[in-house]
Amino acid sequence: MKKLFSLAVLVILSVFLLAACGDDDPEVEMTDDGKRLVTFWHAMGGGPGEAIDEMVNSYNESQDEIYVDAVYQGSYEELLNQLRAVGGTSEAPSIVQVYEVGTQYMSESGFIEPLQTFIDGDDDFSVDNLEENILGYYQLDGDLYSMPFNTSNAIMFYNKDMFREAGLDPEQPPRTFSEVQEYSQQLNDATGEAGFAILIYGWFFEQLLANQGGLYLNNDNGRSAVADEALINGEEGQRIFEWLNEMNEAGTLGNFGRQWDDIRTAFAAENVAMYLDSTAATRGNVEGADFEVGTAFLPVPDGMDPQGVIVGGGSLWMTNGIAEETQEAAFDFIKYTADPEVQAVWAGATGYFPISPEAYNNEILQDIYEEYPQFTTSVDQLQNTTLTPATQGALMGVFPEARNIVENAIEALYQGEDSQELLDQAAADIEEQIERYNQQQGN
Amino acid sequence: MTDQVAAKQLMDPASRDKEKRKKARKNFWTAMLFMLPAIAIIGFFLFYPMFKTLYFSFFVVNSRGDTISFAGLSNYLYLWESSTFRTSMKATFLFALYTVPTTILVSLFLAVITNEKVRGIPFFRVAFSSTLGVSVAAGATIWLILLHPSVGVFNNLLAGIGFDRIGWLTSSTWALISVSITTIWMNLGFNFIILLGGLQNISEELYESARVDGAGYWTQLFKITIPLLSPTLFFVSVVTIINSFQSFGQVDILTGGGPNNSTNLIVYSIYREAFESGFFGTASAQAMILFALVLILTIIQFKFVEKKVHYQ
Numbered sequence: 001m002k003k004l005f006s007l008a009v010l011v012i013l014s015v016f017l018l019a020a021c022g023d024d025d026p027e028v029e030m031t032d033d034g035k036r037l038v039t040f041w042h043a044m045g046g047g048p049g050e051a052i053d054e055m056v057n058s059y060n061e062s063q064d065e066i067y068v069d070a071v072y073q074g075s076y077e078e079l080l081n082q083l084r085a086v087g088g089t090s091e092a093p094s095i096v097q098v099y100e101v102g103t104q105y106m107s108e109s110g111f112i113e114p115l116q117t118f119i120d121g122d123d124d125f126s127v128d129n130l131e132e133n134i135l136g137y138y139q140l141d142g143d144l145y146s147m148p149f150n151t152s153n154a155i156m157f158y159n160k161d162m163f164r165e166a167g168l169d170p171e172q173p174p175r176t177f178s179e180v181q182e183y184s185q186q187l188n189d190a191t192g193e194a195g196f197a198i199l200i201y202g203w204f205f206e207q208l209l210a211n212q213g214g215l216y217l218n219n220d221n222g223r224s225a226v227a228d229e230a231l232i233n234g235e236e237g238q239r240i241f242e243w244l245n246e247m248n249e250a251g252t253l254g255n256f257g258r259q260w261d262d263i264r265t266a267f268a269a270e271n272v273a274m275y276l277d278s279t280a281a282t283r284g285n286v287e288g289a290d291f292e293v294g295t296a297f298l299p300v301p302d303g304m305d306p307q308g309v310i311v312g313g314g315s316l317w318m319t320n321g322i323a324e325e326t327q328e329a330a331f332d333f334i335k336y337t338a339d340p341e342v343q344a345v346w347a348g349a350t351g352y353f354p355i356s357p358e359a360y361n362n363e364i365l366q367d368i369y370e371e372y373p374q375f376t377t378s379v380d381q382l383q384n385t386t387l388t389p390a391t392q393g394a395l396m397g398v399f400p401e402a403r404n405i406v407e408n409a410i411e412a413l414y415q416g417e418d419s420q421e422l423l424d425q426a427a428a429d430i431e432e433q434i435e436r437y438n439q440q441q442g443n
Numbered sequence: 444m445t446d447q448v449a450a451k452q453l454m455d456p457a458s459r460d461k462e463k464r465k466k467a468r469k470n471f472w473t474a475m476l477f478m479l480p481a482i483a484i485i486g487f488f489l490f491y492p493m494f495k496t497l498y499f500s501f502f503v504v505n506s507r508g509d510t511i512s513f514a515g516l517s518n519y520l521y522l523w524e525s526s527t528f529r530t531s532m533k534a535t536f537l538f539a540l541y542t543v544p545t546t547i548l549v550s551l552f553l554a555v556i557t558n559e560k561v562r563g564i565p566f567f568r569v570a571f572s573s574t575l576g577v578s579v580a581a582g583a584t585i586w587l588i589l590l591h592p593s594v595g596v597f598n599n600l601l602a603g604i605g606f607d608r609i610g611w612l613t614s615s616t617w618a619l620i621s622v623s624i625t626t627i628w629m630n631l632g633f634n635f636i637i638l639l640g641g642l643q644n645i646s647e648e649l650y651e652s653a654r655v656d657g658a659g660y661w662t663q664l665f666k667i668t669i670p671l672l673s674p675t676l677f678f679v680s681v682v683t684i685i686n687s688f689q690s691f692g693q694v695d696i697l698t699g700g701g702p703n704n705s706t707n708l709i710v711y712s713i714y715r716e717a718f719e720s721g722f723f724g725t726a727s728a729q730a731m732i733l734f735a736l737v738l739i740l741t742i743i744q745f746k747f748v749e750k751k752v753h754y755q
Contacts, residue, residue, distance in 0.1 A: 077719060081718045081719060084506055084507075084718065084721065087507070088507070109506075110507070200701075200702075255592070255610055255613045255614070256592045256593060256613065257592055257610075257612060257613040257701075257702070258699060258701055258702075262591065262592055262593070265591070265593055265594055266592065266593035266594075269593050269594050271592075271593040272593075398720070400719055400720065401719075401720050404715075404719075407701065408701070408702075408703045408704055409703075411615060411701060411702035411703035412615075412703045414614075414702075415614070415615050415616075415702075415703065433720075436722060439503060439511075440503055440504075440505050440506075440511055440721070440722070441505070
């Protein structure tokens with residue numbers, strides 16, 4: 001009896017121990033019918049999620065050696081949190097989609113295999129086929145660590161019917177900050193609904209800053225050397241906050257919180273006439289609305305030329321804990337996603353724009369652009385972008401925190417706090433986070 | 444046999460003590476052996492993580508859980524100086540203040556009225572305890588739909604009767620109240636069942652004799668029901684306070700800690716610090732502070748409040 005008992009205890013303990021260590025040589029995972037299995041984590045729900053499933057299905061049908069399993073993991077933030085738990089082990093998926101601001105973090109995470117190694121070893125694939133502005137964002141010291149996948153920028157959507165109701169010309173959307181303010185007032189007077197809104201998401205602040213040529217961080221946005229200073233409290237940032245503040249005080253600005261779906265619902269329910277959203281929402285907005293939807297460039301402060309936008313969206317990263325053969329299979333799929341034709345279908349189904357200029361010549365995409373002229377705004381906006389450190393976008397390892405800090409500042413602004421103080425505090429908080437991150441990285 | 448007994452009686456006191464100690468030691472190890480599975484499981488899943496958290500709270504830890512350098516008390520000092528942490532402590536206490544008394548009072552009220560013997564009462568008992576069967580995630584999602592900024596039921600009602608819409612979840616002044624209302628609703632079921640059970644345990648004879656003595660409804664309520672219910676009330680209050688300090692799911696689903704950290708309750712703040720920002724050191728320090736806080740509150744309750752509890 002006693003023996004049996006200690007045996008049971010021993011078994012329990014060893015199960016724990018095994019669970020605690022494990023992970024030796026990664027094995028090539030196979031499907032039941034003998035294909036190499038590539039797991040692909042993505043953060044695309046709704047329409048884009050369906051488009052990914054279609055893309056993966058057509059890849060799986062196009063050949064019989066590799067099977068890609070696409071798994072939706074929630075928002076970008078949630079996906080990254082999941083990845084942190086398994087990163088660097090064989091439990092990790094083969095491919096992960098990470099948002100653009102996770103680039104620096106991922107490159108330093110120790111979870112990933114730089115894609116450049118595979119690109120160098122592949123004669124068929126050349127990065128020259130990719131859009132220059134997109135490469136500008138994702139190349140770090142000339143190396144491509146991940147494959148741009150879904151690229152977007154921020155544009156303004158507006159309700160043409162509400163414009164007409166307010167006596168505004170629906171073909172002349174506002175282009176400057178003060179025009180937006182005037183239009184909002186008129187729209188609000190005529191309809192009683194909010195004239196303008198932005199989603200409380202740090203990305204829009206970054207875009208509005210870059211469009212003025214403003215830097216987020218010192219050292220060329222952290223691209224020439226590791227940044228240690230936040231510049232968001234300069235005059236460019238101040239202009240954005242003042243602009244939002246004035247509309248908020250005038251009661252023409254809507255606040256629909258931090259959730260993408262909420263602000264889109266508000267737009268569809270005609271609770272707001274103009275708002276900023278990612279180009280990824282184009283298809284959904286145009287098809288989901290009972291009214292005529294217009295798209296416009298991101299506004300700039302008066303008397304200023306728009307400098308263009310930062311490439312947003314996400315890229316595909318390959319993990320390093322998996323078997324080499326799986327990595328090769330994963331690279332094959334990644335190459336497939338970058339194919340101009342695949343990109344054309346993807347862009348047409350979502351509103352993201354293709355990463356290779358060749359895709360624009362594709363018939364599928366041309367038809368869609370003809371049917372939905374709203375799509376072309378973002379393409380024009382991207383192509384009008386001058387590549388500078390400001391529009392290349394900032395690099396730092398604590399971007400999610402920085403965004404959260406800016407979001408908190410915007411929320412406090414809406415509660416009537418002083419814009420300059422908020423920005424100064426936000427800049428100081430971001431610098432503190434950078435310092436903590438560097439300390440943690442052992443720098 | 445008798446020889447042996449005789450021999451034992453002949454033994455000097457010192458060796459008899461030794462024998463006793465030996466026996467006690469043997470008993471101890473046998474007991475330990477029987478408790479081993481429980482100890483192993485609790486130790487692995489409770490004590491080990493707890494000590495690891497304590498250990499982490501004194502180190503700079505990277506996002507993969509490796510300790511980088513010894514930090515002494517600097518994680519705690521960082522929290523002491525952090526305005527975000529202060530905001531989140533304040534929100535946590537306010538949240539407890541909003542939810543605990545209200546939950547207990549409302550569920551007590553519901554329990555008292557459904558303790559009457561009236562036709563159809565089982566229906567109400569089931570209805571009032573039904574939130575017990577709703578998971579945090581599902582419950583919070585229901586409220587998310589009700590509180591939606593543009594198409595929510597509440598805002599549509601307000602707009603319908605000519606009031607301005609309220610930023611239930613998007614305004615710093617309302618968000619904590621909205622989260623509290625959701626929490627109160629979710630906790631009602633559990634508290635209701637426990638309190639109703641307590642009420643049913645009170646002997647009917649007490650009420651009969653009280654009525655014979657001419658006591659009215661309120662006298663019965665305050666002289667019999669409440670005092671005899673006090674052990675249950677005490678239990679419910681301890682559990683509700685601990686729960687309120689550990690609330691997480693509804694915050695995650697409804698507000699994500701915002702707007703401007705107004706609903707960044709401490710457990711959510713720990714989660715964000717550790718799993719979103721990857722600062723396990725300061726997150727562990729926060730967890731230790733939460734542990735200390737709950738421990739102190741519970742000790743206080745047992746030391747001072749329990750004295751007023753009337754056990755039969």
